[in-house]
Amino acid sequence: MLQQDSAKTQQQHCLSVGQCQASRQQENQPNTQPQQGGVVSSAFFGHWILLSLNPPSSYRLLTVCIMAAGKRVRLFHFLFEMLENPNMAHCLSWVPAAAGVFRFSSRNKDQVAALWGQRKGNKRLMTYQKMSRALRNYARSGEIFKVKKKLTYQFSRDTLMLLQKCHRDL
Numbered sequence: 172m173l174q175q176d177s178a179k180t181q182q183q184h185c186l187s188v189g190q191c192q193a194s195r196q197q198e199n200q201p202n203t204q205p206q207q208g209g210v211v212s213s214a215f216f217g218h219w220i221l222l223s224l225n226p227p228s229s230y231r232l233l234t235v236c237i238m239a240a241g242k243r244v245r246l247f248h249f250l251f252e253m254l255e256n257p258n259m260a261h262c263l264s265w266v267p268a269a270a271g272v273f274r275f276s277s278r279n280k281d282q283v284a285a286l287w288g289q290r291k292g293n294k295r296l297m298t299y300q301k302m303s304r305a306l307r308n309y310a311r312s313g314e315i316f317k318v319k320k321k322l323t324y325q326f327s328r329d330t331l332m333l334l335q336k337c338h339r340d341l
Contacts (some may be wrong), residue, residue: 231241246305247314247326249287259283271326274288275299280322 262279266272282298288297309315
């Protein structure tokens with residue numbers, strides 16, 4: 172069990188997508204040393220699991236970056252992670268969460284796209300226009316649908332159940 176001073180353990184720690192990307196670029200050896208803000212990252216069966224201590228006796232899962240052989244995190248997993256993160260509500264929010272409908276903020280939609288491009292490891296800046304093309308492709312496969320309102324999409328029922336199950340199991 173890691174020991175942290177009480178001031179640090181009382182704070183709510185949040186990881187940005189950039190920190191997740193940086194931790195994935197580390198070596199494949201487990202790192203159990205505390206990082207900045209009491210965050211611990213460790214490799215576990217091909218997954219990077221980022222944890223926060225709050226309080227010190229319990230771990231809270233913040234983000235999982237899938238590192239399976241040759242597979243990357245898909246856009247709908249990334250969007251679900253952002254929707255579940257209250258610190259990203261200014262960029263992306265549930266409209267009615269039970270129905271799986273979500274909306275991009277018109278002011279911050281490019282920020283979401285830039286974070287997605289960073290998460291994928293793109294060298295060039297990802298724009299909302301490029302990311303929305305991927306969302307339209309998901310509509311063809313039936314994973315995400317465009318809702319008739321501006322900047323609004325909906326996870327398919329099966330995709331939403333899968334994402335919720337994965338999120339609960341973690």
